[in-house]
Amino acid sequence: MTSSSSPSQDTERFAHTSPERLRADALMEEDVAWSHEIDGERDGDQFDRSERAALRRVAGLSTELEDVTEVEYRQLRLERVVLVGVWTTGTVQDSENSLAELAALAETAGALVLDGVIQRRDKPDAATYIGSGKAYELRDIVLETGADTVICDGELSPGQLIHLEDVVKVKVIDRTALILDIFAQHAKSREGKAQVALAQMQYMLPRLRGWGQSLSRQMGGGKGGGLATRGPGETKIETDRRRIREKMAKMRREIAEMKTGREIKRQERKRHRVPSVAIAGYTNAGKSSLLNRLTGAGVLVENALFATLDPTVRRAETPSGRLYTLADTVGFVRHLPHHLVEAFRSTMEEVGESDLILHVVDGSHPAPEEQLAAVREVIRDVGATDVPEIVVINKADAADPLTLQRLMRMEKRSIAVSARTGKGIQELLALIDNELPRPSVEVEALVPYTHGKLVARAHDEGEVISEEHTPEGTLLKARVHEELAADLAPYVPAQAV
Ligand SMILES: Nc1nc2c(ncn2[C@@H]2O[C@H](COP(=O)(O)OP(=O)(O)OP(=O)(O)O)[C@@H](O)[C@H]2O)c(=O)[nH]1
Numbered sequence: 001m002t003s004s005s006s007p008s009q010d011t012e013r014f015a016h017t018s019p020e021r022l023r024a025d026a027l028m029e030e031d032v033a034w035s036h037e038i039d040g041e042r043d044g045d046q047f048d049r050s051e052r053a054a055l056r057r058v059a060g061l062s063t064e065l066e067d068v069t070e071v072e073y074r075q076l077r078l079e080r081v082v083l084v085g086v087w088t089t090g091t092v093q094d095s096e097n098s099l100a101e102l103a104a105l106a107e108t109a110g111a112l113v114l115d116g117v118i119q120r121r122d123k124p125d126a127a128t129y130i131g132s133g134k135a136y137e138l139r140d141i142v143l144e145t146g147a148d149t150v151i152c153d154g155e156l157s158p159g160q161l162i163h164l165e166d167v168v169k170v171k172v173i174d175r176t177a178l179i180l181d182i183f184a185q186h187a188k189s190r191e192g193k194a195q196v197a198l199a200q201m202q203y204m205l206p207r208l209r210g211w212g213q214s215l216s217r218q219m220g221g222g223k224g225g226g227l228a229t230r231g232p233g234e235t236k237i238e239t240d241r242r243r244i245r246e247k248m249a250k251m252r253r254e255i256a257e258m259k260t261g262r263e264i265k266r267q268e269r270k271r272h273r274v275p276s277v278a279i280a281g282y283t284n285a286g287k288s289s290l291l292n293r294l295t296g297a298g299v300l301v302e303n304a305l306f307a308t309l310d311p312t313v314r315r316a317e318t319p320s321g322r323l324y325t326l327a328d329t330v331g332f333v334r335h336l337p338h339h340l341v342e343a344f345r346s347t348m349e350e351v352g353e354s355d356l357i358l359h360v361v362d363g364s365h366p367a368p369e370e371q372l373a374a375v376r377e378v379i380r381d382v383g384a385t386d387v388p389e390i391v392v393i394n395k396a397d398a399a400d401p402l403t404l405q406r407l408m409r410m411e412k413r414s415i416a417v418s419a420r421t422g423k424g425i426q427e428l429l430a431l432i433d434n435e436l437p438r439p440s441v442e443v444e445a446l447v448p449y450t451h452g453k454l455v456a457r458a459h460d461e462g463e464v465i466s467e468e469h470t471p472e473g474t475l476l477k478a479r480v481h482e483e484l485a486a487d488l489a490p491y492v493p494a495q496a497v
């Protein structure tokens with residue numbers, strides 16, 4: 001990532017020669033796009049064009065709202081992109097890391113990253129996100145590179161997106177839209193898809209652009225006011241908004257129902273007192289790799305962000321033979337769109353209700369501390385602060401030993417492992433064994449051989465201290481939970497009670 005150093009005369013050259021032509025082209029294309037929308041005809045190309053002209057949303061919405069989910073799930077056809085960030089605090093390194101992460105996100109969404117620029121400012125420009133001079137430089141870069149999309153490293157207001165698009169003449173999207181898009185591409189389960197769709201609609205609602213506004217743009221009338229904005233377009237947009245709200249309400253109800261199903265399963269696990277461990281952490285930290293390493297599960301591992309969106313739960317066993325469940329979770333990322341946190345709240349709440357969190361962090365990343373902090377922010381956000389946590393510093397094989405030492409000093413309960421080579425995994429398993437809640441009741445029972453199932457349960461659900469086969473049955477000494485203790489009660493010899 002380099003800061004743009006385009007000489008200012010370049011900026012001027014373009015500013016004086018080409019805007020009219022560009023503007024004319026853009027308007028012509030816009031006309032074409034609109035006429036298709038009015039006809040209600042859409043295919044891939046028009047999507048692209050209308051996306052560019054109107055943030056990819058209007059085409060689907062201003063014709064048939066029934067299609068809204070289909071429209072939203074569609075991959076954002078980002079092909080050639082230029083990244084832009086505003087650097088307000090921290091070091092150059094911080095801002096470059098952030099842009100590098102944006103590049104990884106863009107690539108995950110299927111885009112080719114051509115260039116990236118960062119502007120140093122006290123705060124983003126209220127009108128165009130980057131300063132207006134920089135916006136023209138950005139347009140030069142877009143022209144030079146032949147980019148078709150600009151991605152901003154932040155959440156932009158609807159107005160900022162529109163204004164910046166007006167200058168750079170290609171589609172402008174923000175980090176939030178990009179992350180939403182990746183989630184939409186990756187969600188597999190019905191619940192995951194519904195959650196993403198809900199978040200997308202929420203994001204989209206204030207950003208709907210209809211006829212009115214676009215007409216006023218075409219007439220050079222600027223924003224906010226004028227006849228055109230009060231025309232039929234306005235009514236149309238209001239109708240669309242209302243219908244989206246209705247759809248969102250329906251979606252919320254559906255998600256709530258799906259949550260009930262998951263809740264029942266979780267209660268079931270709770271009733272059987274199987275302790276649960278949640279693997280949480282920054283995206284690409286190696287959570288799925290760790291799950292695979294710990295349980296032999298074949299969960300998708302990819303060097304891509306947000307490879308996992310649907311939580312996988314696996315059964316696992318501690319070295320001492322206790323059963324527990326191990327859940328892989330959605331990765332976190334800095335500036336995770338608020339709507340997504342909201343939408344995934346129920347999934348994330350599972351992290352909060354587990355008995356132990358394995359917080360995985362990529363030890364080979366340039367800024368692992370930031371990742372730890374970003375994840376903890378979300379954990380706090382969903383109110384999961386009182387669950388014990390083990391910090392699992394992964395990718396020890398690729399990490400700088402000094403970084404590992406620094407992290408281990410900083411994090412009291414931490415361990416360095418490599419899901420790839422298996423280093424540290426035995427120690428981690430022992431740590432998990434230690435940290436899992438212990439069954440509370442110690443019992444001694446003589447279990448008849450006809451009730452062998454009770455002995456098996458003591459092995460699975462509790463901790464067997466000793467076991468002896470006598471002519472009358474199995475003499476069992478174990479720590480078990482209350483429910484199993486009650487089931488064993490009939491076989492407790494009188495003197496032991
Ligand atoms: N060098 C090294 N690479 C690893 C290790 N563990 C995982 N990786 C790599 O890191 C990348 C991400 O691994 P995943 O297990 O998919 O990460 P994740 O945290 O589940 O990622 P998301 O589901 O996308 O959030 C893959 O390319 C893995 O091969 C490790 O111990 N060492």
Ligand SMILES: [Mg+2]
Nearest residue numbers: 287288307308
């Ligand atoms: Mg994963």
